[in-house]
Amino acid sequence: MKQRSPWQRTHTCGELTLANKDQEVVLNGWIENKREHGKLVFIDLRDRYGITQLAVDADTAGMAAGTFDTMLRLGAEDVISVRGRVRPRGEGNVNKNRVTGEIELCVLSVTVLSEAETPPFEVLDKAEANEELRMQYRYLDLRRRPLQEALMKRARFVTAVRNFLQQQRFIDVETPILTKSTPEGARDYLVPSRVHPGKFFALPQSPQIFKQLCMVAGLDRYYQIARCFRDEDLRADRQPEFTQIDLEMSFVEEHDVLDVVEAMYVHAMKEGFGIDVPQPFPRFDFFEAMDKYGCDKPDLRFGMLLQDCTELAKKSDFKVFAGAVAAGGIVKGICAEGAAEKFSRKGIDELTAFVTQLGAKGLAWAKVTAAGVEGSIAKFYEGDKGKELIAHMGAKPGDLLLFVADQKRVVHKALGDLRLKVGGILGLRDPKVFRCCWVLNFPMFEWNEDKHRWQFAHNPFSAPVDWDIQDFGVDTENIRSRAYDFVMNGWELGSGSIRIHRTELQARVFEFLGISKEHQRANFGFLLDAYKYGGPPHGGIALGVDRIVTLALGREGIRDVIAFPKTAMAFDLMAAAPGEVSSEQMKELSIRTAVEPPKPPAQ
RNA sequence: GGGGACGUAGCUCAAUUGGUUAGAGUACCGGACUGUCGAUCCGGUGGUUGCGGGUUCGAUUCCCGUCGUCCUCGCCA
Incomplete structure (x- = not known):
């Protein structure tokens, strides 16, 4: 049989259940939380595998002398070994959020393995401290379950x-x-x-x-x-x-x-x-991706493909369209299904600002109704022309059409990014869907x-x-x-x-x-x-x-x-790397730095 | 290298568009409590408002510089 010191665990904090009822076991771990009720104290003991509730009852028969007082003194992140008996929690006290929630460990004795200072931030599942502090004390951050x-x-x-x-x-x-x-x-x-x-x-x-x-x-x-x-x-x-x-x-x-x-x-x-x-x-094919999605890394979680309207635009009275084509450019559009009422005038202004920032000169738009189109380009697309446009875009009433006319490169960039933005707003980019x-x-x-x-x-x-x-x-x-x-x-x-x-x-x-x-x-x-x-x-x-x-x-x-990442300035806040090295090391490597040594603070 | 946001108690944030002694929650310390699970209740400690300078009778607040963190453009075959 494998040798085991008395303090060493028989089980992890994530595995005890009703099946272990009445067994005497030893757990090792960190104290996550303590709840005092006078002569009864509950402690959540954490390790990589889970959390087990310890119940420290002052009246427990056979509890080692001093155990209760020691437990009272201990706090968050202290590392302990506890010996105890597994017992069911009983009616109404079960914690269904935990695998070990049906039992608790009735503590008989404790060994303190390591006492912790009050940590710079609380080790909780939810990150409440800022990233700078969490990176500086990465080993504490890594104790958190999500990490x-x-x-x-x-x-x-x-x-x-x-x-x-x-x-x-x-x-x-x-x-x-x-x-x-x-x-x-x-x-x-x-x-x-x-x-x-x-x-x-x-x-x-x-x-x-x-x-x-x-x-x-x-x-x-x-x-x-x-x-x-x-x-x-x-x-x-x-x-x-x-x-x-x-x-x-x-x-x-x-x-x-x-x-x-x-x-x-x-x-x-x-x-x-x-x-x-x-x-x-x-x-x-690369060009197919560019044509359909406006970029070389298509998000396939939704459609809203870029559609070429250059031929239609050529014969348009809308000078922005016709002009762009005449200048050797193209006109493309996307059809956001059912999005007409999701974008107010202000919302569309924001989309316009978005594409302008990407180099487009503007954003032409139209909301599809039963009668035709309404919006910035409506007056150029009355009657049959409007119907032709709607048919070309495969649109139906309630859809929002968005167009950019420019050189191909600009159109693809602007409309490709716009597609992603609109898709995001419409909730089409579900992070749980993978394509x-x-x-x-x-x-x-x-x-x-x-x-x-x-x-x-x-x-x-x-x-x-x-x-x-x-x-x-x-x-x-x-x-x-x-x-x-x-x-x-x-x-x-x-x-x-x-x-x-x-x-x-x-x-x-x-x-x-x-x-x-x-x-x-x-x-x-x-x-x-x-x-x-x-x-x-x-x-x-x-x-x-x-x-x-x-x-x-x-x-x-x-x-x-990443277990031990660096900041945006490529600095390891925990190890404080990169750091200075001794002049001996530099000399050995035959290198000299061009950086002036920091001036000593004035006396 | 450029642009933007942020920096106040150990932690997370607030502080009336420049005005009395910088507050709250949490953590921590002390006390009460035998069924909690982010326990609850009572009390307490805790501040170089990142750092340096300036404007002002007066600066957490406005200005300049600097350091740090994050986001972003450039960059990343």
């Missing part, structure tokens, strides 16, 4: 992913954390090398190159729950270090990757969170206005749809890459591609992007070299674990699902 639940479900999800991939013959491979700076992309976190004075490692922005090298190595299927580091400014959905499900497969085409990931995702969502994600995930999709064939390059040159849209290793393409300079904006995104509820959760696996093509992409031969050699030489020795066709994807868990649990931001 523990997030960590447990996250762990279950990740385990399900591992099990699935392992079964699909993927190999979990660890790639370096100390690696090489990549010239493009996000800013790197750098680590100075002691033995190579003046030289620096970079923390990986992703294991991208290494996983491709795993393919060249013949591992065939690689995966890793990988930590990635990017030194960019943060957001609610962004941390300087974050976790990806990173995978790569050899001898595959898009559908092979998508099929595996889709099956993995459905499995892990069910195992981790009990969420049923409906399949199959629709697969959109996934794929978006394929992204443009290979995008124009960088500031740097005045083309840059890759996904990553420089994504293959073009046309393997034999000779000149990237011709019709550049229409060159498509074999890149794809994984999207759920309007959030981009993953991104990947079929890669280039030939030296020559990879070199030409780099060349087109203005990365010199020397630069290529210095930064990607080992990848280009690797391809010389036989690189298999391959492709993969990386999914953002933090975002997936956040969305699945309906939390506000990814900080809620």
